[in-house]
Amino acid sequence: MKRWIFIAGTVVAIAGLLCALFMQLGSGFHRDVDYVPTPPEVVDKMLELAQVKKADLVYDLGCGDGRIVVAAAKKFGCRAVGVDVDPMRVKEARALVEKNEVADLVRIEQADIFSVELGDADVVTLYLLPNLNRRLIPQLEKMKPGSRIVSHCWHMPGIKPRTVAKVMTSEPREREIYFWTTPLEAE
Numbered sequence: 270m271k272r273w274i275f276i277a278g279t280v281v282a283i284a285g286l287l288c289a290l291f292m293q294l295g296s297g298f299h300r301d302v303d304y305v306p307t308p309p310e311v312v313d314k315m316l317e318l319a320q321v322k323k324a325d326l327v328y329d330l331g332c333g334d335g336r337i338v339v340a341a342a343k344k345f346g347c348r349a350v351g352v353d354v355d356p357m358r359v360k361e362a363r364a365l366v367e368k369n370e371v372a373d374l375v376r377i378e379q380a381d382i383f384s385v386e387l388g389d390a391d392v393v394t395l396y397l398l399p400n401l402n403r404r405l406i407p408q409l410e411k412m413k414p415g416s417r418i419v420s421h422c423w424h425m426p427g428i429k430p431r432t433v434a435k436v437m438t439s440e441p442r443e444r445e446i447y448f449w450t451t452p453l454e455a456e
């Protein structure tokens with residue numbers, strides 16, 4: 270009897286795993302990290318640390334619901350591009366852009382962050398994972414000298430930050446923000 274329960278349990282577990290795999294493949298995109306939004310206080314601090322100004326072009330790589338690019342455009346009147354691979358997030362982000370009437374300044378692209386050219390970006394914002402930040406280094410190194418990069422929570426292995434700021438959120442919880450400028454400096 271115990272043996273049959275074990276076999277049935279194993280079959281159910283394998284079927285679950287296969288289902289999850291087919292759902293991801295069937296949806297036609299690969300996400301490297303799940304969606305977790307940045308709290309508003311942290312968004313504000315990221316933009317402040319990056320010294321965003323009207324003339325800047327800001328990119329959020331993995332933009333989720335578009336809150337960072339919308340906040341940048343609303344607060345500073347700058348242009349911004351949000352990039353996300355997940356069609357649901359892209360839909361939400363485009364809706365947020367419309368709701369906040371910043372469609373003349375903000376573009377939302379459905380794309381993989383590793384395919385984005387950053388040569389025209391002045392500011393890049395990130396809330397990914399350390400290994401993804403590291404994989405982005407070749408693209409970030411193509412930014413103009415003096416460009417700014419901020420990352421909520423995660424460092425960039427091998428690259429020295431200029432500053433690490435802390436923000437207390439209403440959760441209440443302290444969050445870290447890493448700040449770099451280009452050219453990137455090895456640790």
Ligand SMILES: C[S@@+](CC[C@H](N)C(=O)[O-])C[C@H]1O[C@@H](n2cnc3c(N)ncnc32)[C@H](O)[C@@H]1O
Nearest residue numbers: 301302305306307331332333353354381382396
């Ligand atoms: C932790 S959320 C951050 C969302 C937003 N930047 C914020 O701070 O509120 C990471 C986002 O990256 C997106 N993502 C994950 N892998 C990606 C990839 N390879 N290319 C584009 N977007 C990706 C996810 O869909 C998710 O929306």
